[in-house]
Amino acid sequence: MIKRLILPAAILGAMVLLLVPEVPAYQGGPVANGGSITGVVKFTGKPPASRKVKVTKDKKVCGAQQVVERVKVNKTNSGLKFVVVSLVDIKKGKAMASATASLDQRGCVFNPYVVLLDAGGSLGILNSDKILHNIHTYSRRNPSLNIAHPKFKKKITKKFTKPEIVKITCDVHKWMEGWLVVMDHPYYVVTDDNGAFKLSDVPAGTYKLQVWHPALGKQTRQITVKPKQAVKVNFKLKARK
Amino acid sequence: MNKVLFSMLGTTFLLLLLPLNTLAQDQDLQAGKILYERKCQQCHGAQGKGDGPAASFQSPKPRDLTTNLYTIRTTPSGQLPNDDDLFKVITEGMPGTAMPAWSMLSEKERRQLVRYIKTFSPRFTEEPAPESISVGEELPPSEEVLEKGKQLYQDLECFKCHGQAGRGDGPSAPELEDDLGNPIRAVNLSKAWLFRGGSSARDIYMRFNTGMSGTPMPSYADSIEPEHSWQLAHYVKSLGRDQPNYGTIIVAKRVKGSLPEDVNDPLWNKAKGVNFPLIGQVIANPRLFGPTIETITVKALYNERDIAILATWDDPSKSVPDPAKKIFSDAIALQFPAKLTEGRERPYLLLGDRGQPVYLLKWSSDGSGIQEVNAIGLGKEKVQPKESQTAKAKVLYHQGRYRMLVTRALVTEDKDNDIQFQPGKFIPIAFMAWDGSNGERGSQMSLSSWYYLLLEEAPSRRPFLFPPLAMLIAIGLELFILKRVRGKG
Numbered sequence: 001m002i003k004r005l006i007l008p009a010a011i012l013g014a015m016v017l018l019l020v021p022e023v024p025a026y027q028g029g030p031v032a033n034g035g036s037i038t039g040v041v042k043f044t045g046k047p048p049a050s051r052k053v054k055v056t057k058d059k060k061v062c063g064a065q066q067v068v069e070r071v072k073v074n075k076t077n078s079g080l081k082f083v084v085v086s087l088v089d090i091k092k093g094k095a096m097a098s099a100t101a102s103l104d105q106r107g108c109v110f111n112p113y114v115v116l117l118d119a120g121g122s123l124g125i126l127n128s129d130k131i132l133h134n135i136h137t138y139s140r141r142n143p144s145l146n147i148a149h150p151k152f153k154k155k156i157t158k159k160f161t162k163p164e165i166v167k168i169t170c171d172v173h174k175w176m177e178g179w180l181v182v183m184d185h186p187y188y189v190v191t192d193d194n195g196a197f198k199l200s201d202v203p204a205g206t207y208k209l210q211v212w213h214p215a216l217g218k219q220t221r222q223i224t225v226k227p228k229q230a231v232k233v234n235f236k237l238k239a240r241k
Numbered sequence: 242m243n244k245v246l247f248s249m250l251g252t253t254f255l256l257l258l259l260p261l262n263t264l265a266q267d268q269d270l271q272a273g274k275i276l277y278e279r280k281c282q283q284c285h286g287a288q289g290k291g292d293g294p295a296a297s298f299q300s301p302k303p304r305d306l307t308t309n310l311y312t313i314r315t316t317p318s319g320q321l322p323n324d325d326d327l328f329k330v331i332t333e334g335m336p337g338t339a340m341p342a343w344s345m346l347s348e349k350e351r352r353q354l355v356r357y358i359k360t361f362s363p364r365f366t367e368e369p370a371p372e373s374i375s376v377g378e379e380l381p382p383s384e385e386v387l388e389k390g391k392q393l394y395q396d397l398e399c400f401k402c403h404g405q406a407g408r409g410d411g412p413s414a415p416e417l418e419d420d421l422g423n424p425i426r427a428v429n430l431s432k433a434w435l436f437r438g439g440s441s442a443r444d445i446y447m448r449f450n451t452g453m454s455g456t457p458m459p460s461y462a463d464s465i466e467p468e469h470s471w472q473l474a475h476y477v478k479s480l481g482r483d484q485p486n487y488g489t490i491i492v493a494k495r496v497k498g499s500l501p502e503d504v505n506d507p508l509w510n511k512a513k514g515v516n517f518p519l520i521g522q523v524i525a526n527p528r529l530f531g532p533t534i535e536t537i538t539v540k541a542l543y544n545e546r547d548i549a550i551l552a553t554w555d556d557p558s559k560s561v562p563d564p565a566k567k568i569f570s571d572a573i574a575l576q577f578p579a580k581l582t583e584g585r586e587r588p589y590l591l592l593g594d595r596g597q598p599v600y601l602l603k604w605s606s607d608g609s610g611i612q613e614v615n616a617i618g619l620g621k622e623k624v625q626p627k628e629s630q631t632a633k634a635k636v637l638y639h640q641g642r643y644r645m646l647v648t649r650a651l652v653t654e655d656k657d658n659d660i661q662f663q664p665g666k667f668i669p670i671a672f673m674a675w676d677g678s679n680g681e682r683g684s685q686m687s688l689s690s691w692y693y694l695l696l697e698e699a700p701s702r703r704p705f706l707f708p709p710l711a712m713l714i715a716i717g718l719e720l721f722i723l724k725r726v727r728g729k730g
Binding site: 056057131132134135136137138139142143144145146147148149150151152153156171172173174 | 309310318319320396397398401402412413416417418420449452453454455456457458459460461463464
């Protein structure tokens with residue numbers, strides 16, 4: 001009798017296992033005595049030349065020429081803009097705050113070039129240009145979308161549930177490129193005009209800190225955060241060979 | 242006690258049924274795998290990566306079944322296709338590609354293939370089966386519906402890629418790429434028989450509401466109401482014809498007075514255009530596997546002295562040769578035997594041979610215009626000397642379409658090298674076309690088979706003379722016999 005029940009029991013067991021919900025990767029809550037990580041990402045060497053694209057359509061909106069500058073370096077202090085700085089392996093910390101982010105198509109450019117969004121959040125996509133654009137995403141984990149954004153449509157909202165860095169292009173205007181960074185924890189920022197960044201309310205501990213730039217790749221470094229103290233970390237990125 | 246035992250036995254029985262069901266499904270899967278290996282693997286590859294041995298000869302390339310990028314679906318952008326979507330593509334094939342319709346397989350077999358194909362991507366087991374978007378009841382076409390659809394075509398800026406007349410010649414068309422970075426064409430909406438996902442209004446409705454994953458074609462589902470979708474679908478359908486309607490013989494009518502002097506001459510309404518299919522030249526190296534031009538429409542008229550031929554073909558780009566950018570000339574050639582023979586034998590299709598040379602009327606966008614050329618094989622072409630160039634051509638390019646009018650004398654002095662257009666004879670004719678922006682040149686061309694041009698003879702008076710005469714004689718004879726018979730009586 002018992003022998004006969006082994007197989008069905010095994011099947012039943014397997015079915016139950018399949019029904020168990022996925023354990024959330026990150027736990028958010030109040031952080032007491034957190035520290036912070038600040039720093040600057042600089043570019044070393046000669047920045048790659050910008051690319052000039054002759055515009056053959058929608059010239060009224062896009063202009064006669066588009067200057068495509070993927071590596072934005074501050075001329076006075078070499079600070080590198082649009083670098084995503086994030087903690088890689090954090091499992092517990094402050095609560096996730098922003099459930100929405102906004103991406104505009106303005107002057108035939110995605111604005112901002114790099115947009116951040118918490119996993120499960122909604123991306124509000126705007127079309128300020130009043131001409132046809134399309135949002136074509138290249139995903140591995142989220143669905144790869146290709147959404148037309150005709151001139152009369154003000155806003156389209158799309159949800160992204162899985163952490164991933166997603167490239168965005170427009171097929172109507174080939175020079176358009178944007179990046180959507182989706183993460184399942186709140187410790188990620190993008191550098192400003194001076195290449196500066198700050199991550200705050202980080203629970204004390206040792207972490208892997210990563211910087212990533214769409215055209216220059218990534219670097220990681222081990223750092224230790226102490227309670228109520230600021231760690232200073234600087235990075236230098238150079239052109240890929 | 243009995244009750245407990247009974248219920249336990251019952252449960253066990255039910256639980257035992259589960260694996261039985263799985264077993265049946267596994268048999269389907271196994272059958273699907275065998276079918277796949279027999280029918281699909283050659284192109285789609287053993288691992289479904291679209292890299293089978295026959296893949297390199299195809300354009301577009303076979304689908305990589307591991308990427309989840311299915312163009313033909315009824316599900317929202319970014320979603321997987323559902324079983325019925327996959328079943329439809331297997332059953333109907335994909336027109337304009339190497340994917341044939343597998344309707345010769347039984348429904349069960351096709352379902353087994355669907356089951357197996359889904360094993361190439363884990364997403365099919367990770368995600369619930371996506372639902373088709375609802376299309377509701379079809380709005381029947383009417384003048385008003387088409388008018389509104391036309392407006393939508395403007396408002397939604399379909400022309401950005403597909404062009405104002407829908408011939409795939411929009412300003413963004415030349416730079417389109419698929420998700421793998423390979424160049425891809427905007428579909429010519431006037432040739433519905435080549436639509437990958439079918440040409441019914443419902444099929445077209447689906448394409449712009451679901452988008453075509455892996456390609457630049459986006460989904461408009463966020464911005465368009467069902468009513469508008471039907472209007473646009475019917476308008477797109479109205480841009481061309483559903484069927485290629487191929488023919489085999491161009492019948493040139495004889496006109497009195499002068500022949501049409503340009504491509505828009507209303508005289509052309511008198512002539513019936515005949516459509517001919519062209520395919521990439523794959524006989525000799527270098528070959529062409531992804532030709533642009535796949536149809537040519539030809540009509541002809543003649544008078545006592547000349548013949549005028551009007552050829553029309555779609556090419557999404559007017560190519561100005563620039564070898565540095567691998568852009569060559571657009572070109573077209575009408576091929577005839579250099580000399581008509583009495584037998585049925587025609588010259589070798591690919592530019593003839595020494596035994597039977599060919600005569601070409603060839604036009605090129607490189608500025609050389611129309612030229613009379615003789616050839617005895619590929620690469621053995623010889624442009625006739627200037628003094629024997631008598632053909633004239635007018636070429637117009639508008640909204641993704643070339644139209645060429647060629648005029649030549651019916652009879653020329655050089656009877657060995659120029660085809661003589663004799664009324665009443667079936668004159669073999671074949672076509673070659675090059676799209677320079679597609680890297681086409683030399684042997685890399687679109688090529689048709691041999692067809693015929695027939696100059697209709699002036700109607701003879703005989704049919705109007707002899708039958709009535711014969712009738713009169715017969716009646717006379719009959720009356721005479723009757724009279725004789727009655728006289729005797």
